[in-house]
Amino acid sequence: MSNNVEQLDAVVVGGGIAGMYAVYALREKGARVRGLEAAAGFGGTWYHNRYPGARCDIESVDYSFSFSDELQQDWDWSERFATQPEILAYLEHVAERFDLTPNFTFGAKVTSAAYDEVEQRWTVTTGAGQQFVARFCIFATGPLSATNLPDIPGRDTFAGEWYHTGAWPHGEVDFKGKRVGVIGTGSSGIQSIPEIAADAEQVFVFQRSANYTIPAGNRPLSDELKKEIKANYAERRRQARASGGGSPFTPYPKGALEVDEAERRRVYDEWWQRGGVLFSKAFPDQLSNLAANDTARLYTEEKIAELVVDGDVASALTPTDHPIGTKRIVTDSGFYESFNRDNVSLVNLRHTPIERVTEAGIETTAQVYDLDMIVYATGFDAMTGSLDRIDIRGKGRRSLREKWSSGPRTYLGLEVDGFPNMFIVNGPGSPSVLANMVLTAEQHVNWIVECIAHMDARGAWTIEASAEAVDGWVAECNERASKTLFLQANSWYLGANIPGKPRVFMPFIGGFAVYGDILDEVANADYKGFVMSPVGDADNF
Numbered sequence: 153m154s155n156n157v158e159q160l161d162a163v164v165v166g167g168g169i170a171g172m173y174a175v176y177a178l179r180e181k182g183a184r185v186r187g188l189e190a191a192a193g194f195g196g197t198w199y200h201n202r203y204p205g206a207r208c209d210i211e212s213v214d215y216s217f218s219f220s221d222e223l224q225q226d227w228d229w230s231e232r233f234a235t236q237p238e239i240l241a242y243l244e245h246v247a248e249r250f251d252l253t254p255n256f257t258f259g260a261k262v263t264s265a266a267y268d269e270v271e272q273r274w275t276v277t278t279g280a281g282q283q284f285v286a287r288f289c290i291f292a293t294g295p296l297s298a299t300n301l302p303d304i305p306g307r308d309t310f311a312g313e314w315y316h317t318g319a320w321p322h323g324e325v326d327f328k329g330k331r332v333g334v335i336g337t338g339s340s341g342i343q344s345i346p347e348i349a350a351d352a353e354q355v356f357v358f359q360r361s362a363n364y365t366i367p368a369g370n371r372p373l374s375d376e377l378k379k380e381i382k383a384n385y386a387e388r389r390r391q392a393r394a395s396g397g398g399s400p401f402t403p404y405p406k407g408a409l410e411v412d413e414a415e416r417r418r419v420y421d422e423w424w425q426r427g428g429v430l431f432s433k434a435f436p437d438q439l440s441n442l443a444a445n446d447t448a449r450l451y452t453e454e455k456i457a458e459l460v461v462d463g464d465v466a467s468a469l470t471p472t473d474h475p476i477g478t479k480r481i482v483t484d485s486g487f488y489e490s491f492n493r494d495n496v497s498l499v500n501l502r503h504t505p506i507e508r509v510t511e512a513g514i515e516t517t518a519q520v521y522d523l524d525m526i527v528y529a530t531g532f533d534a535m536t537g538s539l540d541r542i543d544i545r546g547k548g549r550r551s552l553r554e555k556w557s558s559g560p561r562t563y564l565g566l567e568v569d570g571f572p573n574m575f576i577v578n579g580p581g582s583p584s585v586l587a588n589m590v591l592t593a594e595q596h597v598n599w600i601v602e603c604i605a606h607m608d609a610r611g612a613w614t615i616e617a618s619a620e621a622v623d624g625w626v627a628e629c630n631e632r633a634s635k636t637l638f639l640q641a642n643s644w645y646l647g648a649n650i651p652g653k654p655r656v657f658m659p660f661i662g663g664f665a666v667y668g669d670i671l672d673e674v675a676n677a678d679y680k681g682f683v684m685s686p687v688g689d690a691d692n693f
């Protein structure tokens with residue numbers, strides 16, 4: 153082993169929200185810890201997704217760290233739903249306030265991580281050949297970080313500018329006087345289209361599937377409201393932790409079909425006004441009962457017809473291929489209204505698919521679109537993509553990529569059998585992508601830190617999920633998903649957006665609070681389902 157290999161208790165891969173908190177929490181416990189981040193700064197998702205209009209779809213006061221009351225009291229969010237620049241400024245503030253920079257190496261793109269069974273340590277290697285050796289390897293690589301750039305014929309021949317929303321350049325992108333094609337109408341497309349349309353000469357929106365989107369109802373936070381929230385922050389956080397989604401909201405106490413039309417409409421009106429993704433949870437049965445879901449769908453269809461002037465365009469923007477909420481509902485600011493502008497046209501790829509990209513633009517089966525810029529708002533290889541792009545090897549040099557070739561398999565989303573002392577934060581098998589990912593990251597990291605303290609107290613060196621526990625958890629996740637409508641959508645939750653990816657529902661769907669209870673139960677039952685071993689001892693004890 154060369155002398156310049158840093159010896160550590162833990163390596164944390166990723167400098168986004170989860171990685172920042174993992175490094176902080178481990179360091180607080182006295183661990184020698186290093187965070188490795190491919191980018192030049194903190195922020196993860198919020199570093200890369202700088203596209204115009206990028207905002208969080210969870211309220212800013214909830215989508216923020218809860219571990220420090222001083223932090224949440226001191227920081228002022230300016231709007232209900234924070235923009236990317238404000239979230240990034242917040243994360244940079246957190247990094248500075250808690251002096252995280254010395255514990256991070258930036259520009260360090262991790263390419264491999266291998267477990268040495270003799271040394272019982274992980275060696276993590278970057279693209280530049282730097283190596284870090286640690287007892288624990290913690291992946292905080294983000295469920296929505298590996299960009300999906302579709303393999304459209306001729307893609308690389310385009311002579312104009314092109315960008316992916318998830319890898320947006322730093323510095324100004326100028327749309328003025330340009331003909332811009334936007335491919336994709338998920339969250340990134342829907343958020344960016346109104347902003348691009350405000351500047352560009354012409355915007356062509358290439359839509360393959362229409363998506364449900366609810367106006368954010370965004371507004372500045374008044375001083376009075378901020379004061380009120382801060383005075384009750386502890387209670388707000390308690391409610392968030394007791395909820396399914398990590399925000400302090402609970403569904404209406406009755407099912408959508410248990411109330412009459414007037415009451416149902418009143419509830420939908422209220423949740424529509426509340427704005428955004430929560431609309432899928434107005435009634436508790438909306439995501440498990442198709443008839444209940446239909447009531448939300450019909451309500452939304454009326455709204456689209458009201459907001460979009462041209463009936464044909466309204467109809468093309470109305471989703472037909474999935475129950476509402478089974479793909480993440482988008483939270484927008486002026487998306488439907490954009491189609492009332494003269495400079496925005498919808499290209500319905502269901503009728504006229506893209507045939508190729510050319511030097512001059514995009515050709516569909518019906519028309520040639522000359523463009524100066526293409527914006528790929530085409531999403532991510534979600535949940536597994538960022539891990540898949542690293543060569544991760546556990547016991548017997550077995551690769552995680554191979555082990556997961558039929559879909560990800562974890563115990564609690566946290567650990568994988570055959571990969572001792574490797575933890576994943578916000579990974580597949582956890583509820584993170586269906587909840588508030590700041591609180592889910594804190595939940596995971598707190599659990600991991602306590603687990604390590606427990607190991608140290610009992611003299612254990614390694615922890616590994618048993619194969620039976622993984623089997624059981626995968627079965628439980630599948631069973632829970634099968635009772636919902638989520639399997640009816642070709643969503644990224646199922647890997648359905650990536651050609652060739654196995655169709656497996658990847659998140660735990662039981663909700664944030666239920667999942668937290670399970671984590672506690674497992675820890676209290678002496679880490680049931682995990683095997684702990686002392687140094688150099690292959691046997692369990």
Ligand code: NA7
Pocket residue numbers: 296302303304317335336337338339340341358359360361480501529530531532644649
């Ligand atoms: P999404 O939600 O995965 O959306 C990607 C969009 O791109 C979606 O409309 C796709 O259509 C479309 N797409 C993808 N590939 C193609 C090709 N080859 N041709 C045409 N259209 C294509 O990604 P986002 O970045 O918007 O949002 C991801 C998450 O980030 C979001 O859910 C929030 O949680 C935050 P499709 O639906 O597959 O037909």
